[in-house]
Amino acid sequence: MEDLRKEFPVLSKYIYLNTASSGLISKSLVSWRQSHDIALHKDASVFRDLHKEHIKSIRRTAGRFFGAAENEIALLPNYSFGLNTLLEGLPKSNKVLLLNKDYPSINWPFEQRGFQLCYTDIDENLENNILQAVAEHQPDVFAFSIVQYLNGIKLDFDFLKQLKAYHPNLLLVADGTQYLGTEVFNFSESPIDVLGASCYKWLLAGYGNGVFMIKTEAQSKIHPSTIGFNSADAVFGNRDEIPFMKHFEPGHQDTLNYGSLEQAILNLEAIGMEDVSEKIATLSKKAKLRFTELGLLEDAVVKRSKHSNIFNIKGDSALFQKLKEQKIICSERDKGIRVSFHFYNTEADLETLCKILS
Template sequence: MKNFRKQFPVLNQYTYLNTAASGLLPEAVMEWRQDHDLDLLISGSILKEKQGEVLTGVREAVGRFFNCAPNRVALTPNFSYGFNTLMEGVEKGKKVMLLKNDYPSVNWAVESRDFETCYAEIDENLEQNILEVAERVQPDIFAFSLVQWINGIKIDLDFLKELKQNFPDLLLFGDGTQYCGTENFDFEDSALDVLGASTYKWMNAGYGNAFFLFKQHMEDKISPRSLGFNSLQGKYKAHEGSLIGKFEPGHQDTLNFGSLKVAIELIEKTGIENIEKQVNFLASEAKKAFEKKGLLEPSVVKRDLHSSIFNIRGDEAVFRKLRSNNILCSQRGEGIRVSFHYFNSEDDLEKLLKALK
């Protein structure tokens, strides 16, 4: 992974353990963005004439990377915009299961609408909690984050397949913002009916771009009301009533979505298998070290499956000390959140542990 650290100049100044808050912008994406705006500067509307071609390429790249047909890939400016559009298209009165204290952009979008809501607890028994609520309430939809934003607890994807087998009519809506880009993921083979994600974190694509993936049957399950001229424009949404068109009513930003395509190409060049291996290695080493020092909450310690996001014990003074040592992280919940991506190393973990002494 060291060969790719040069893509991220921030690493020359800081020990960057803050991807869970904001992913780093790679030089390859920055260079593409500069070329794009230079083209806009000198060619004006000629660049706009290529808009369809650019967005088609982005859609195909996302579909290739996650194994989803391009005509079921919607491009949105962020997860919250797309998820609100999704929930606006769900029939009122449906029973929706959420995770208690999940990311606000998931829960608020549901709670602010006319749905019956129920909650499963996020702890060491996450999957069992979900199953018990599903059996008791029989919800129509389960909306959740694949990885929890505060403490990094990661849901078992194999459990979701079992859940789907037991409740075949239960629709699964996943937020992959804290997950996508950390390991290989096959959407078509997954239990999810919808996956949405902002890509400025673990996919290192910069701000202003996100995607939503849909299984084929979702065409008949939701009816978003959004519509605009751009809803009918493009290779994969040329017919009236196109599902992805309803998520893309206005002009799309070729600068930001083009950045996503370049970011995906960088991931493919690095190798998602290599990224997954490094992320899992750092997550394992960090968890062992944090557990040994008593820095983790019991619900994280008791789970075998975990992401590379950790909330460690520490107050404002500890946070300031880390920042004074050029270690970038975030205060979240009752502690300090640190997160490790593929460009991180064992040295970064050691610097953190040394500073915590």
């Protein structure tokens, strides 16, 4: 992993604990992006004529990496685009369970459209809170972040499997932006019906690309109205025969940004997602232990047996400025300071942070 740090020049200048805000772009990805644009610059439409096969290749690569069938995955600019498209195809009579203080791009689209809404809290008893809310309100849809952006609380996948087993008609709609790229994941084997993500964070793919996955059996519950010429593969006669996921791809597809996602996935596969997962999990466990010893975490995080690689530590703006002066890059979030760890971070990064905090 140490050699991989050379792929990210920013690590020679800073202790970068801010992937939860913005992932790094590798030297190899920058090189590929330059080659792509030079080819477009030199050959214009001759180069662009190849884009359909390129997009198919990208979609296949993403589907393989995330364990989704080709008819279950779409390439789109970001998670918000996908969710808003999805919600235009959901009956407004649906009752939806949301989490209080979840990421606004999850809750706001539902709230904006007048669905019947119910809420439960994010705390150390998150899974029990959800069970009670489902029993009380009988929602049709449960929409949530797999990992919370403010404090890193992560929903237990075993719990989600149990929830789906007991409530098979409950549509599980998940945001994986703070999750995908942190551990091995297989969509087809998961209990989640709909999963989307922007890919500029843990997947290290840069901005302007995302994925949206919807299981075949869940597609019958959704009737998206979004459409464009690309949805029909630029064939006039295909308007009434558009495949379901193509409703999420109505316009021109950008081979630079989506190609960046493919290259980022290939890079992660070359490293080995099992190794990435293990490195992140090991460092995150040590971080939780050290932060707990220093009394820096909220009770809701300390009391949970499992946690993600994102932490919100106690601290004010003065401490945040001090960390910046010490070239530690993180973010102010809610009432604390958010730090996050990827495979390119080290125990030395953690210990340097803890030395300042203590």
